[in-house]
Amino acid sequence: MRLVVLGGGESGVGTAILGKKKGYDVFLSDFGKIKNNYKEVLLLHKIKFEDEKHTEDLILNANVVMKSPGIPDKVPIIKKIKEKNIPIVSEIEFTNQFTDAVTIGITGSNGKTTTTMLTYHLLKQGGLNVGLAGNIGKSYAWQVSEGKYDSYVLELSSFQLDGIETYKPHIAIITNISPDHLDRYEYKYEKYIASKFRITMNQTEDDFLIYDADDEAIANWLKNNSTRAKLVPFSISKPLDFGAFLEENNIKINTTNENFDMPTSQLSLEGKHNVKNAMAAATVAQLLKIRKDTIRESLSDFQGVEHRLEKVLKIQNVQYINDSKATNVNATFFALDSMTTPTVWIVGGVDKGNDYTELLSLVNEKVKAIICLGIDNAKLIETFGGVVDVLVEASSMVEAVRQAYKIAEKGDTVLLSPACASFDLFENYEDRGRQFKQAVQNL
Structure with a gap:
């Protein structure tokens, strides 16, 4: 062969x-x-x-x-x-035939890396012999060839899911769906959504699909299509008879006889989107019978993901935050939504068909200045030129950070959250994030 x-x-x-x-x-x-x-x-x-x-x-x-x-x-x-x-x-499909390991497959337009890392942290702390692979770390195939783990937490992109035929995760998570990578799906949003739902196409009644019940695209798909998996919703806006939800700032999960609860104030990650990520990860841990105390401890001591709302330094009482992993509008929406101080926003890069208008109300409310960091910033300038008092362009990360340093005042935040891919000026989003951190450290 x-x-x-x-x-x-x-x-x-x-x-x-x-x-x-x-x-x-x-x-x-x-x-x-x-x-x-x-x-x-x-x-x-x-x-x-x-x-x-x-x-x-x-x-x-x-x-x-x-x-x-x-x-x-x-x-x-x-x-x-x-x-x-x-x-x-795909690698996932090829590898799957050579392992009996239980897999937890995680996809979504945003939050999948954090949810994957958090789920892995919970299961590892819970004593499972678990590997981490997919879009992250050492490849799934490589790890299976070494045969070390009984279960894997896999971060799965839509491109990886496009290449599966028989693969099925025992537990699947769809964190959310928003328009992304549409250039690979003939600019048809429904094709991209269908691609994400391939994660559940081979699941059976013994498997689980955990999903965001507040997400319109997910809710619509589930209304018009079916999966055999047991549906496990999570929501921060409504109580649920089965699943994970918020009640007076407490996360509640009632998927097993052992109900779980935890105050959101004890989560190590801030922001509403991270409450959802924590719900999804904790639901997996509940289904796999990890002790409740272990889940609580793990959610409160998790360190977060590099380049995702990563606090870099505070200089003259200005907080610098690296959110380079925000490569689409929806991710930047979460970032701006979690800002609590006046924000100098560094944005731009390779636009994947972005619609920036959904950010207008947040920019109006939170952003005092915009620094456009890209080769072509015309669309950003057109959208936000009349909304903020200060809008400048930068052609390198060092220049962008220096401009931010000049503009920011005590108590402000400087946020790198590009909403775009990085390939115009950088190798990848990690390179962009590292250059930002380096430039901040050199101030």
């Missing part, structure tokens, strides 16, 4: 290692440059590979192709593979 892996990043290299271990004839091809550390791993495992090209003769003889989630369907090599009817799967 010949396995061809397209993409020499974390998921591609992990899949190649697992395929080799399971007896496949493996070839890995990357149209870009493979990083040296991954090349060394491939050489060590005696896996044949190429980079900066796709050699068709070595690819189109595959029995199965695993493509990395970042490769769109419209690239020529994918079209040719499809013409030959060679099955294309």
Whole structure:
């Protein structure tokens, strides 16, 4: 059996290692440059590979192709593979056949990284032998090839879910759905929503789907479609007979005979969106019978995720916050909503078809100045030019931070929450966040 892996990043290299271990004839091809550390791993495992090209003769003889989630369907090599009817799967789908581990799959437009990390923290503290993979950390395939864990918490993007056929998580979470990555879904929001709900398509009556009952897109899908999984809603706006909800600033979960409750004031993460993330993670822990005291402790000592509303430094009583992971409007909405002081907002980057108008009321209420950090800021200037007194442009992170330092006064917050992808000026959102932190530390 010949396995061809397209993409020499974390998921591609992990899949190649697992395929080799399971007896496949493996070839890995990357149209870009493979990083040296991954090349060394491939050489060590005696896996044949190429980079900066796709050699068709070595690819189109595959029995199965695993493509990395970042490769769109419209690239020529994918079209040719499809013409030959060679099955294309995702890393998650390929790996799934080689493990009996229980998986908790987490998707959503926002909050999935925090919810994934928080769920993993709860289960680990609860004594489960659990791994963390998917869109985060060491690849699922790589970890399964080492066979160390009985269960996994997987962060799953819509692109990863597009490549599944038989995979099913025992517990699925959909944190929320808002327009994102529409460029990959022919700008059709319903296609993107359907992609997210693939997470539950193979679930049975013995499985669970945890979801935000306050989310319009989720509620509409559930009204018009069905899943066999047991539905477990969470809400911060209404009491629920079954699920997780708020009652006088207490989180209540009544999914088992053992009811759980905890004051929101004891959560380590601030903001309404994090109350929801905590509800979703705690519901998983409840379903997997983690002790209530352990859940409470873990929710109150969780450290948060880098580049997600990460407090960097306070300088002259101005708080600098790194929210570089906010790559869409909805994520930035949560960030601005959680601001309690006048805010200098650094925004901009590669726009994925953003509609900034939904931020207008928050900007009006919370933002005193905007710094546009991108190559093309025309849309931002058009939307917010008349709303704030100060709007300036910056062509580098250092310049943006220096301008923010000049504008901000005692008691203000400087918030980097770009609402855009980072590829115009940075390698990725992590690089953008690290450059922000570095620039703040150098003030």
